[in-house]
Amino acid sequence: MTRFKICGLSTPETVDAAVSVGAFALGFVFFPRSPRHLSPEQAAGLLVRVPEGRRRVAVLVDADDALIDAVLAAGIDTLQLHGAETPERIAAVATRTRRPVWRAAGVATQADIRAAVAAAGPAEWLLLDAKAPRETASGEATLPGGNGLAFDWRLLQGTNIGRPWGLGGGLAPGNVAEAIAAVQPGFVDVSSGVESRSGVKSVEKIKAFAAAVMA
Incomplete structure (x- = not known):
């Protein structure tokens, strides 16, 4: 069975739901521009609900060492x-913290995929996400991830990534089984695809996503 990560969690109910449906990793966002942003103090109260054996993943964007240290102190392990x-x-970061580091990269072309692989360094996992457009329809800058966009998965067919990798970007209960069948990633990552509105996770959609992965 393909493993899955539920990202951008922010409430006890949705953390418990992600744990109960078997997510191997739970993601918590530490990026003020994101509607899913948490402070390390807010995250600490949620991280204690995640049992041993599940990854507690901090999503960080050009974070300095002080923020990295703060999220690790809150209970993050990846x-x-x-x-x-x-x-x-x-x-x-990997050397200083002695913690697993994942690299997430936005892609839209095969050249982007090759560049992401080359730039991943010693990352334990490479997460291939959809490249964000420069602006939204309203003219606002987009986020690095969590935009509900997918890239053309066919770009990955026949491509040798050469390292452990996961798939993100635009996944939801209705298309994740198709994505898994098409490219067989090591894990799938979902955020906006299990939300009732921007930044608000849905317990029902989390359960539906897990069911689709395991179908």
Whole structure:
């Protein structure tokens, strides 16, 4: 069975739902521009609900060492870097914290995929997400992830990633089974696809997503 991560969790009920349906990783966003943003203090109260054996993942965008230290102190055990971090920065974070580091990268073309693989450095996992457009329809800058967009999964067919990788971007209960069948990622990552509105997770959609993955 393909493993799955529920990202952008922010309430006790949805954390409990993600645990109960078997998510191997739970993601918590520490990025003020995101509607899913948490402070380390807010996250600490949620992280205690995640049992041992599940990954507690911090989603970070060009975070400094002080923020990384704060989220680790709150109970995070895995760092997902989703900004412009270089391979050298990824290596430095992994060495300094002695924690698993994941690299998330937005892609839209095969060239983007090749660049993401080359730039992942010592990351434990490479998460391939949809590249965000520069602006939303209203003219606002988009977020690095969690925009509800998908890229063309066919770009991955026949592509040798050469390292453990996961798939994100635009996944939801209605299409995740198709994505898994098409490219067989090591795990799938969902955020906006299990929300009732921007930044608000739905227990029912979390359950539906898990059921679709396990079907």
